[in-house]
Amino acid sequence: xxxxxxxxxxxxxxxxxxxxxxxxxxxxxxxxxxxxxxxxxxxxxxxxxxxxxxxxxxxxxxxxxxxxxxxxxxxxxxxxxxxxxxxxxxxxxxxxxxxxxxxxxxxxxxxxxxxxxxxxxxxxxxxxxxxxxxxxxxxxxxxxxxxxxxxxxxxxxxxxxxxxxxxxxxxxxxxxxxxxxxxxxxxxxxxxxxxxxxxxxxxxxxxxxxxxxxxxxxxxxxxxxxxxxxxxxxxxxxxxxxx
Numbered sequence: 013x014x015x016x017x018x019x020x021x022x023x024x025x026x027x028x029x030x031x032x033x034x035x036x037x038x039x040x041x042x043x044x045x046x047x048x049x050x051x052x053x054x055x056x057x058x059x060x061x062x063x064x065x066x067x068x069x070x071x072x073x074x075x076x077x078x079x080x081x082x083x084x085x086x087x088x089x090x091x092x093x094x095x096x097x098x099x100x101x102x103x104x105x106x107x108x109x110x111x112x113x114x115x116x117x118x119x120x121x122x123x124x125x126x127x128x129x130x131x132x133x134x135x136x137x138x139x140x141x142x143x144x145x146x147x148x149x150x151x152x153x154x155x156x157x158x159x160x161x162x163x164x165x166x167x168x169x170x171x172x173x174x175x176x177x178x179x180x181x182x183x184x185x186x187x188x189x190x191x192x193x194x195x196x197x198x199x200x201x202x203x204x205x206x207x208x209x210x211x212x213x214x215x216x217x218x219x220x221x222x223x224x225x226x227x228x229x230x231x232x233x234x235x236x237x238x239x240x241x242x243x244x245x246x247x248x249x250x251x252x253x254x255x
């Protein structure tokens with residue numbers, strides 16, 4: 013299904029799927045967890061391809077070799093998780109600019125506006141995707157965050173971005189209550205956000221979470237579209253003759 017190739021800058025190995033005929037109308041950039049590679053996101057990519065056959069799917073490998081195994085090990089990471097929580101958070105912040113550059117390079121190459129770009133991530137990849145949308149405006153219109161978390165307490169709601177949080181209730185690595193607290197804070201700040209916590213699911217890219225993500229993509233209507241519909245209706249009401 014996928015072929016391996018380099019990104020626009022020829023610096024980051026990725027698994028890529030493009031539509032067979034014609035240009036893509038959407039771009040999904042999917043970010044794996046620590047110690048894995050882009051192949052980990054294949055189940056999500058396959059589900060997205062079935063639902064959006066005209067979308068481009070990019071599954072990049074992490075920026076660094078995985079360093080949590082003494083002597084080295086297979087897989088990649090977006091940032092090192094060695095050290096204390098404060099150090100990990102700083103490394104996460106430092107990983108955002110190169111990710112932003114990678115996403116924008118693909119969007120430019122495929123001639124897609126940022127609203128036509130979506131991010132997906134699992135675990136460390138989800139943390140990075142969520143932080144990127146906190147730091148960078150007009151980067152992506154949607155994010156699917158599986159088994160992730162916020163490294164920093166959200167200070168604002170990303171404008172015109174739909175955030176879909178998907179988590180296992182039995183996740184032992186990143187328990188769900190702090191994520192729900194962050195979701196409530198984002199809602200109070202005006203974010204377009206959904207949070208699904210499924211029972212009997214651990215820290216995994218579980219098929220039930222993927223199925224729920226596909227449903228959210230199909231059915232969730234962004235507030236921006238509601239606002240546009242209300243404004244359009246109001247303008248029509250002004251122009252219609254009164255009897």
